Amino acid sequence: MPVVRGRETGPVEREGQRVVPIPARPRGILAVDIAGTLLGPDGQMGERTRRAVHAAGEAGWLVTLATGRRWESSKSVADDLGLEAPLIVFNGALIRDSVTGEILLYNPLPHTVVEPLVGALVARGLQPILYEDFEAGEFLLTGPAEFDNPAVTAWLANMPVRRLPYDELAQVGRATRILLEDSFERLQGIEVLAGELGLEYRTLFYAIERDDVQVAELLHPNGTKAAALAALAARYGLTMAEVVAVGDGHNDVEMLEEAGLGVAMGQAPPEVRRRAALTIGDHLDEGLAAFIEDKLLANAEFGMRNAE
Secondary structure (H helix, E strand, O other): OOOOOOOOOOOEEEOOEEEEOOOOOOOEEEEEOHHHHHOOOOOOOOHHHHHHHHHHHHOOEEEEEEOOOOHHHHHHHHHHHOEOOEEEEHHHOEEEEOOOOOEEEEOOEOHHHHHHHHHHHHHOOOOOEEEEOHHHOOOEEEOOHHHOOHHHHHHHOOOOEEEOOHHHHOOOOOEEEEEEEEOHHHHOOHHHHHHHHOOOOEEEEEEOOOOOOEEEEEEOOOOOHHHHHHHHHHHOOOOHHHEEEEEOOHHHHHHHHHOOEEEEOOOOOHHHHOOOOEEOOOHHHOHHHHHHHHHHOOOOOOOOOOOO
16 A cells, blocks of 8 residues: 655654654554553653654654544644654544544444444433544533433533433434443443344443443444554555554553554553563653663664665
């Protein structure tokens, strides 16, 4: 496949800001998660990490973000970093160019899944939160507020949400993903709904730092960071063998397993670290920066196929 937008390696500035270079023929892809990987525990990016990411770009790596975040949130991090590249967001449901806005890959849940799934979730007493079809906007769509649980109420307090009667919610068409936030007990068995309903979708669970609260995301079967990375690699004439993926969460597991080198942050849960080939320092100590400096840039052999 043809190589997409690239530029010479070396320091580049745009309107006074240093930009991470995109090589015309990348030696490989460095894909990094945002929270817990690129950012520290305070949600800020360390200067050592910033310098290391730029150094990776200058050394011929195509650097991208691979995150569960929404587009606007991810784009703001990329802009702060000076990253002008295709970004993998919504846990792999979308790849969008951060400069041109071109959608390079999009795998939403189709209406044929959304409609019966919303009905089944509501019948279980759950409040489904739909991420609006990305091509229509970035609102969250959900049911009447009286059916919120306290966790949902708190989470939606400052979010751009539209409330709809459940019959209208089921008819919205496509959705980028559906999110549920409730107790572990009430979300138990959600993953088997696909088989019971004869539908195809992927269930991703998160445990969050609140008592007995869990998050479940329902995504397109190909809505994984690994699938998106494979598609992005192909655009640059690369394979997954030439991808280095770094992350710390359960939503990173597929890309850690399928990348040529899967790298887990030191604070990642044990079950995530077990799925990676390498565990590095934690985000408190800018473990990503140390990995780039001491491992990635020191290993001249990795990802050299397209660097010649």
